[in-house]
Amino acid sequence: MNKVTSPHGLQTAATTVGTTDGYMPGFGNDFETEALPGALPQGMNSPQKVNYGLYGEQLSGTAFTAPSHQNERTWCYRIRPSVKHTHRFTKIDLPYWKSAPHVDPDVTSLGQYRWDPLTHSDTPQTWLTGMRTMTTAGDVNTQVGMASHIYLVTESMKDSYFYSADSEVLVVPQEGRLRFATELGVIDIEPQEIAIIPRGLVYRVEVLEGPARGFVCENYGQKFHLPGRGPIGANCMANPRDFKTPIAAFEDRDAPSTVTIKWAGQFHETKIGHSPLDVVAWHGNYAPCKYDLRTYCPVGAILFDHPDPSIFTVLTADSGVEGTANIDFVLFRDRWMVAEDTFRPPWYHKNVMSELMGNIFGIYDAKPKGFVPGGMSLHNMMLPHGPDKTAFEGASNADLKAEKLANTMSFMFETRFPQHLTAFAANEAPLQDDYIDCWSDIEKKFDGTPGKK
Incomplete structure (x- = not known):
């Protein structure tokens, strides 16, 4: 509720800390907050005695x-x-x-890996x-x-x-x-x-x-x-x-x-x-x-081609090498697909970065089967990956109308460093041993004659 104050007579906001109860808005802001009135010193950091x-x-x-x-x-x-909070x-x-x-x-980290959700x-x-x-x-x-x-x-x-x-x-x-x-x-x-x-x-x-x-x-x-x-x-x-x-x-x-x-x-x-x-x-x-x-606003191609997945970066952490992240946190959420004459899912790829993905809910467009909510996959640095045959054939032959990719949310932790599996990931977690076979039925289409196959 707004309130009328004097002497200016203007209506002012009912709160000074934003519109979400219990929280202050902004990233990296300089915030101030107190749970008791007058507890926060004003105009200085270290008074001789604090209230x-x-x-x-x-x-x-x-x-x-x-x-x-x-x-x-x-x-x-x-x-x-804080010296009283440890002994x-x-x-x-x-x-x-x-x-x-x-x-x-005893663990081989080189490979393309995918896991079913861990159970309680x-x-x-x-x-x-x-x-x-x-x-x-x-x-x-x-x-x-x-x-x-x-x-x-x-x-x-x-x-x-x-x-x-x-x-x-x-x-x-x-x-x-x-x-x-x-x-x-x-x-x-x-x-x-x-x-x-x-x-x-x-x-x-x-x-x-x-x-x-x-x-x-x-x-x-x-x-x-x-x-x-x-x-x-x-x-x-x-x-x-x-x-x-x-x-x-x-x-x-x-x-x-x-x-x-x-x-x-x-x-x-x-x-x-x-x-x-x-x-x-x-x-x-x-x-x-x-x-x-759900407030992340994705941007993408509005005429043709598929941009690099970095276009979906939510947060990044620098490595000291310009443009090469220690970690990128990347989000693949629902969005409209409108590109013309374009293979719309993520393309086949081999990357200097190591990509670990997790599925929060729904279906990921490049892997319509096997990558389930709660599951995880790892494509380590310089290992090829991309759509399985079902995704490739579906996208290659789709009627390219404007389509909303709905009910989906997956993410990626991407790093410049190789990611090493733990013994738990290799031996105890529900590893899909047949994941590498998801590409085995991809066909050779080339026969030396021109024309789209």
């Missing part, structure tokens, strides 16, 4: 001297400083969560115990590369918290709903949404609707950012306003608790006597966010 007896603390996501357009940090005003560490083992470099000598077991699984690493790439110790995981979560974390010093985490739900209760606020996500959790941010994961299954890209390198649009201009693809960052939320709760930390590919836990989610107010540009993939 409510809070402690001021900076969380830096980049080096102090990073260029200003890349510099990311957030000032937190919290009940206890002595004990090394633990999460055997299914792997980090690069992880090259199993009878054993309750949390965010930590239910993580299953499928591939790793690069090196967590030098902060390059990535890992891809599937999560199978049936149970909320109780008095248990986690953060990764190794990586930024991109979460892509496929079934079920999750809540990420973080130091900087609460994010709820469902299928067709994603969440980005920054490196070093403490959180716990709760199951709102289970069982929950989805995909995770663990980014060891530079942070995700929006790709440059170039001549496309200022609009379409992923628009910054559609990213939502949570408002401040905290809990002042004493209870024996465990904080698990991922550091240099190893897991450690520490015991504390309270919840670490105690940030009452904060301001800055280093924060978690969510994004609704």
